[in-house]
Amino acid sequence: MRLSLIITTYNWPEALRKVLDSVALQSIAPFEVIIADDGSDDVTRKLVEEYQSKLDCSLLHSWQEDKGYRLALSRNRGINMSSGDYIVFIDGDTILERHFIHDHMLAAEKGVFVQGRRAYLTEKTSKRLLGNEQMPHSLTSGIEHRDQALRLPFLPIKFKQTYKYSLNRGMGGHCAFWRNDAIKVNGYNNDFEGWGPEDLEFLQRMFFSGLICKKLRFTAACYHIYHNVNTKGFLKECVAIYNQTMQKKESFCERGINNASSSK
Numbered sequence: 036m037r038l039s040l041i042i043t044t045y046n047w048p049e050a051l052r053k054v055l056d057s058v059a060l061q062s063i064a065p066f067e068v069i070i071a072d073d074g075s076d077d078v079t080r081k082l083v084e085e086y087q088s089k090l091d092c093s094l095l096h097s098w099q100e101d102k103g104y105r106l107a108l109s110r111n112r113g114i115n116m117s118s119g120d121y122i123v124f125i126d127g128d129t130i131l132e133r134h135f136i137h138d139h140m141l142a143a144e145k146g147v148f149v150q151g152r153r154a155y156l157t158e159k160t161s162k163r164l165l166g167n168e169q170m171p172h173s174l175t176s177g178i179e180h181r182d183q184a185l186r187l188p189f190l191p192i193k194f195k196q197t198y199k200y201s202l203n204r205g206m207g208g209h210c211a212f213w214r215n216d217a218i219k220v221n222g223y224n225n226d227f228e229g230w231g232p233e234d235l236e237f238l239q240r241m242f243f244s245g246l247i248c249k250k251l252r253f254t255a256a257c258y259h260i261y262h263n264v265n266t267k268g269f270l271k272e273c274v275a276i277y278n279q280t281m282q283k284k285e286s287f288c289e290r291g292i293n294n295a296s297s298s299k
Contacts, residue, residue: 036119036120036121036140036143037066037067037118037119037120037121038065038066038119038120038121038122038123038136038139038140038143039065039066039067039068039069039117039118039119039121039122039123039214040058040065040067040068040069040122040123040125040136041068041069041071041110041113041114041117041122041123041124041125042054042055042068042069042070042071042125042126042127043071043072043073043106043109043110043113043124043125043126043127043207043208044070044071044072044073044075044079044126044127045072045073045074045075045127046074046075046076046078046079047127047128047262048075048078048079048082049165050127050128050165050260050262051070051079051082051127052082052086053130053164053165053260054125054127054128054129054130054131055068055082055086055089055090055094056168056170057130057131057132057133057135057170058090058131059086059089059090059091060133060170061131061133061134061135061136061137062133062134062136062137063134063136063137063140064090064091064092064136065092065119065123065136066092066118066119067092067093067094067095067117067118067119068090068092068093068094068095069094069095069096069097069113069116069117070083070094070095070096070097070113070127071097071109071110071112071113072096072097072098072099072109073099073101073104073105073106073108073109074098074099074100074101074102074105075098075101080096080098083096095116097109097112097113097115097116099112103228103229104228104229104230104265104266104269105225105228106207106223106227106233107223107224107225107226107227107228107233107237108223108225108295110124110207110222110223111222111223111225111291111292111295112295112296114214114217114218114222114292114295115292115295115296117214119214120213120214120215121139121140121143121211121212121213121214122211122212122213122214122217123136123139123210123211124207124208124209124210124211125208125209125257126207126208126209126259128208128259128260128262129153129208129209129257129258129259129260130156130164130170130171130257130258130260131257132172132184132186132255132256132257132258133170134186134188134255134256135255135256135257138186138251138254138255138256139211139255141254142196142211142249142251142254142255143211143213144249145213146245146246146247147198147246147247147248147249148210148211148212148213148216148238148241148246148247148248148249149210149211149212149248149249149250149251150199150202150205150206150209150210150238150248150249150250150251151206151209151210151211151251151255151257152180152183152206152209152250152251152252153180153183153206153208153209153257153258153259154171154173154178154179154180154181154182154183154184154256154257154258154259155178155179155180155258155259155261156171156175156177156178156179156258156259156260156261157177157178157179157261158261159177160175160176160177160178160261161177161260161261161262162261163177164260165260171184171258172184173185173186173256178258183252183256184256184258185253185256186253186254186255186256187253187254188254190253194252194253195251195252195253195254196249196250196251196252196254197249197250197252198247198248198249198250199247199248199249199250200242200247200248201242202235202238202239202242202248204235205232205234205235205236205237205238205239206234207233207234207237208234208259209255209257210234210238212241212246216241216244216246217292218292219244219286219287220237220240220241220243220244220286220287220288220291221287221288221289221291221292221293222237222288222291222292222295223236223237223288223291223292224236224237224276224280224288224290224291225288225290225291225294225295226276226288226290227273227276228269228272228273229266229267229268229269229270229272229273230265230266230267230268230269230270230273231267231269231270231272231273231274231276231277232273232274232277233273235277236276236277236280239277239280239281240280240285240286240287240288241286243280243284243285243286244286244287245286
């Protein structure tokens with residue numbers, strides 16, 4: 036199985052460097068890494084170029100012009116650029132435990148998409164770790180939701196994963212799915228501009244296409260770096276898009292992967 040790791044980012048190279056360092060330490064390297072960039076400046080471009088020689092896999096950079104918060108479009112462009120069979124999405128502020136890729140390979144299953152979890156680093160701990168070469172672990176001080184930092188491979192599978200037929204919260208910053216399943220629903224909805232539930236809307240369309248969700252626990256651990264909450268100025272419009280999908284039980288969006296390459 037060829038696993039593509041897609042990392043979303045926007046003008047936070049200090050965090051992205053830490054994330055890429057955690058990718059370099061993986062016990063099993065992904066097939067490829069794609070940086071889905073929503074318009075960062077040249078500092079991020081130079082960082083990606085620097086790490087192209089540091090990873091044991093190809094590192095690609097998908098960039099679009101900065102015209103506001105267009106995460107859905109950026110994600111679709113990352114999917115379009117990918118050539119793996121299976122896709123894992125994380126945000127550019129999410130540090131990976133060293134067996135993260137290995138665990139996702141074990142969790143991949145036909146007819147299923149995966150919803151992961153994250154432990155949350157406090158502001159103080161985040162600043163400290165961004166300033167040195169240390170990586171967080173389950174015993175690191177300053178972790179919220181510490182249970183989500185635990186990797187317990189010896190547990191029976193029934194304690195590490197559950198199957199769900201609905202979600203009330205989607206986490207695009209840690210999810211996984213087969214590439215063909217994403218193409219079937221036309222990926223993320225490009226109509227989402229501004230902060231909103233574009234990730235939950237995408238996963239709900241996965242449900243409506245006939246897939247079920249596997250939720251992970253005690254496996255594929257990762258750590259979210261602290262930052263201020265994004266502005267919610269466009270939330271009303273974005274929620275309206277989500278509500279329409281739910282009301283009509285739509286599995287396909289009109290503006291998605293199919294026009295992500297040409298959209299500006």
